[in-house]
Every structure is written in C-alpha cells, then in structure tokens.
Amino acid sequence: MLSIGQFAQIGQVTIKLLRYYDRIGLLKPVSINDETGYRYYVIEQLADLNRIIALKNLGLSLKEIRAMLHDNVSLPEMRGMLKLKQAEIRQQLEQSQRQLSEVETRLSLLEGGSTQIDVAFKSIAPQKVISVRRPIQHGDEIDPTFEHLRVVLKNHNLQFGNAIGIYHPYTNDTCTSRLALVRSDGTKLYFHELPGSGFADLEAAFTVQNNASSELQLTSELWTGRVIQSRTLPAIDHAATVVFHGSFHDRGTVYHAFAQQAQEGGYRLSGAIREVYLRVADGDPYHPENIVEIQFPIERA
Amino acid sequence: MLSIGQFAQIGQVTIKLLRYYDRIGLLKPVSINDETGYRYYVIEQLADLNRIIALKNLGLSLKEIRAMLHDNVSLPEMRGMLKLKQAEIRQQLEQSQRQLSEVETRLSLLEGGSTQIDVAFKSIAPQKVISVRRPIQHGDEIDPTFEHLRVVLKNHNLQFGNAIGIYHPYTNDTCTSRLALVRSDGTKLYFHELPGSGFADLEAAFTVQNNASSELQLTSELWTGRVIQSRTLPAIDHAATVVFHGSFHDRGTVYHAFAQQAQEGGYRLSGAIREVYLRVADGDPYHPENIVEIQFPIERA
C-alpha cells in the first residue's frame, strides 16, 4: 500500500492530480481509511495511471478516457473514438495553420505601415429582405436604384431597415479583377474590384422584420420591368467581413485589401458580396461619416 | 442608439457575448439606463466589435485584446505581442502534429491487433540514489550486482527504496539495435534492444531519501574495484515511459515497441535508459507478477 505522496512520486504526478482523478472517478485508490480519509494506492495502479497519461497525451479529454477505461469499450468502439479524435486534431491543426498565416499577414502589414483593416471571420444568419435585381453599367446607378426601391416601400407603408447591396458574380472575359469565383467547370465569374467602376449585377435590398408577412402584395410588383421580390437572404457559413468608415466612394481599398489577404491566407470568394449600408448620413452616399459592412463569402482554396 | 438585441443582430454575435464583453471591460455600451440597466450601443461600435473578432480569430486571448485596444499600444509593442502569439501558435501546431501522428500510430497498432502498450510522455524529477557502475557481459550479471549493492547498503544500515537500473549508451560498431543515440559528431552510441542479451554499461542504483546525508561514508567505498557513489540522477525533461507487468525476462517487447513508435512518432533516444524495478516479487526477477517502469529520455528527431 502506498500513500498518495508515494504514489505521486512514483508516477511523477502531483498529489492534487491524484485527488482530482479520484474525485471525478478516473482513478480511485484501492482503499480509503474511513476515519482519516487517507487514500492508499497499490503499485499495480501505476499501469492505469500511465495509460491515463498516455491517452491524455493523445488529446483525449478525461471524460473520454474514463469511458475508455471503465465501460470497457470494444475494439471497434475504441477505433471509432480514436478516429473521431483524429478528425478533431486535424481540425485543430488546420485552425492553427490558418491562425499562423493570418498572424503572419498581419505582421507583414504592420511592418509595411499600411492602414490596419480588420478582417473578421464570422458566419452570417439568414435575413429577410425585399429586393430588386438589376444589372447596372456604372456605380452612379446604384444610389438611384435604392432610392426608387425606398419610395416604393414607403408607398406601401412597409417598415424596413438597412439597405443591403448584393453584388452577384458576372461573366467578363476581359476582366482583370483579382476577385474571381471559379466554378466547378473551370469557368470564372467576376466581381468589381473597384465598386462602381463598371458593370455590376446588383441586387438592391432592404431588410424587413423576419416575421413580416407582406410578401404577397409585392412579389408581383414591377418596377422598370423588374420584379420586386420578398426573399430570405441565405446564411453565409464562412464570411470575411470588414467594417468601412468613410465615403462609400473610397471603399475600394477594402476590396483590394480583401483580395490580397485572401491570396495570402489561402482562401477565396465563394458567392455574392454583400454591402450592408449601416449609416448613410444625410442620405448622402459620399458623406465621410458613413459606415458600411462588407461581407465576403469565402471558402478554403 | 441601438438596443443590445439590435447591435447583436448587426454584429452577428449573441446578446450574451455582448454582456460578457461589457462585464470584462472589453466593449462597453456608450450608455446604460440607470433605472432599467438597459445597454445602448451606437453603430460606430461595430468597428470595435469587428476588430475584437478579428483579433480573436488570430488566437489572441480577450485579455490580450483588451490590452491592445485600451492601452493604445505602440507599434513595436504590437509587433512584440504578435510575435509572441506567433510562437505560441507554432507550438500549438507542433503539438497537434505530434498528437495526430501518435493517434495514427495507436490506430495502426489497434488494427494490427498487437498488444496495447501505453507509452506515456512525462518529465521525470531528479532522484537521489546510491549506485555503482559496472560493465556487464550478460544479463545474468544484472541481478547479482543489485544484490551485492543491497547487502552493502544494509550493512551500513542505510534506508533505501526501489532499485533502478541505468543503462548507459555504449559504442558497438557491429550493433544492429535500432536503439541508437547519434552524437553531434555523427558517431553513434547504442543500447541493448533486447535487455540482457549482451554487453551493457550498467549502473545499479537504489533510491534514497532526498534529504539523506550519509553520502560521505560511501563515496569512497569500493566494491570489486568500483566506487559506490551517492549521486542525484538528473531530471529528464522529456521521457517516454512504459510500465511493464510480468517477468523481467520478457520486457524486450517494450524496447521493440518503443523503437518502433519512436521511429513512427519522429522522436529518438537522447540519453541513458532507466528501469525502475517497482516490484520484484519474492526477490525473483523472473516472477510473472513483477512490475518495472522503463524510462526512455527522448528528443524530437
């Protein structure tokens, strides 16, 4: 019989750890003195302790280890657990690699002294909107489109929130933009790298309450030959988002920065870009106090 | 002014998260209603939130982020923090890679149906011993060496604990063992892969209390021309340890398993192997209920 201190020394672990493992039912001493509460171990338990340490080194949680040890799992079950853990570690590995490359990107930007642009990765929830889709030839057509739509909505006494511009990809063989979307057949779709500099397949939208039920009145409404529709923007599982502060005219820097960081970070665009116009001071798109959040759906390259 | 719910929706985070960030002083609402406690945000704060998310994605802790945001750190400080984080992530990366290869090794062993041997990685604390070092020609000489030493210690009325066998590396040009130690000059030192099968540079030791002070009496004691010394076994920072249960005669499987897993796991031996004889039933080294812990000092290959 070994006291907890002796066993801890042999096993090269702390006494605290042994007490903790006892408490969570992972490794119980063979006997406990009822009066004093002293724990007593036997040397054979070193093999158990060693196995626990070995499994812990593999990255298994103590709960998983407990299951493995006590519920004497079958071989296939054991294999399943290890496979699962393998997948987990792989994910962890990928995340570390991503973080490393992002930190490196950020460090190089820091060295270069360029403006810090915070690219935040998050997922975007679905959002109900009322929108109209319309190809435009120049950025000057963006604002009037939203204005027209706004008027229509007001005439219908509809409550709406922020304006969202959805820029759908388009084919353009002569496009030199780095913002391309490669389809499975190898063909490419493009985006404006400098918004407003040329053709765009714009969907102008306004957010509405998710429980708004006025869709039927509008879905058939026509405006300059285009259908005004009520629809739910799908969720974006992986989006790189940037909040831009300033005149919308200058937001091209964001697109440049994204294109560069996407290349360095090993990811690429995977869908339509969304611009959420969070503040349009005085209704002026060029007001320097404006705020827009740009959402780039992405996937690992 | 935005309510917490509105701000949460725009920022695509949970309300809980915003309250938490308020509590830890990471992102405070611009105003709080004194009576109701309601938090109110402004849209400009989305940029702050986005920066927090971006830094969080880089793997920075919330405390580090708070320092970055509020204690307006200088550029060099920022660089330092990122460099530090970079190193951290690299470590994390390496650990994940190690875990992955270990899990894979274990899975392949599982498939092969071979006996499970738990290799636990841990560090070994220094340990005071009294020992004698002696080259032996065959495993049969191991046991008598310990017996002789034990008698000497008893004659001196010394209290001692477990026997430890330390197998120092030796040169052997014809050795085919996979357990080799490569020195910086390229030459190799070897270990017996099947213990007891041939020459070994054995140090036979018994543990003594760390505060034992009887060393002077013994350091000059001679035994068959060898000095019996009191010394402190150095710590082993990284050791692969295996607990073997059975006749010491059969412990070669452990050495085989270690050699194989070391190769697959990308690490190698970096010092003398220690065998801690934890139980020698009836004093018989071949008793099937014996227990020995074998400690392999290792380093990344």
Add this chain to the structure above:
DNA sequence: CTTGACCCTCCCCCACGAGGAGTGTTGATA
C-alpha cells in the same frame, strides 16, 4: 391597456487542474 418581445441580474455549467487556508494524522527521532 394589454401582451409579447425584449432586457436585466444572478447562478450554475463545461475542462483541467493550480494554489492556498485551515485542520488533522503519521511516523521517525529523542
């Protein structure tokens, strides 16, 4: 004025222990 949606605080939970306070027990020495 009502009612449903929204917001508040407070507490517990997850994993994996470390560190310390305060108190009781053991065992080796004198």
Add this chain to the structure above:
DNA sequence: TATCAACACTCCTCGTGGGGGAGGGTCAAG
C-alpha cells in the same frame, strides 16, 4: 513515549470564453 516535521485531508477560489436557464422588470405596437 513524547514530539514535531512532514504528510494528508476538505473546501474554496481562480483562470478561459462563454452557454443555459430562472425569475423578474420594461418597451412598444395595436
């Protein structure tokens, strides 16, 4: 056999990054 240092015990808090829920007050639209 007495003593005292070393050893053991329980219980508490701390850290990270929040999620879940209870119980109760508030806001805004119809």
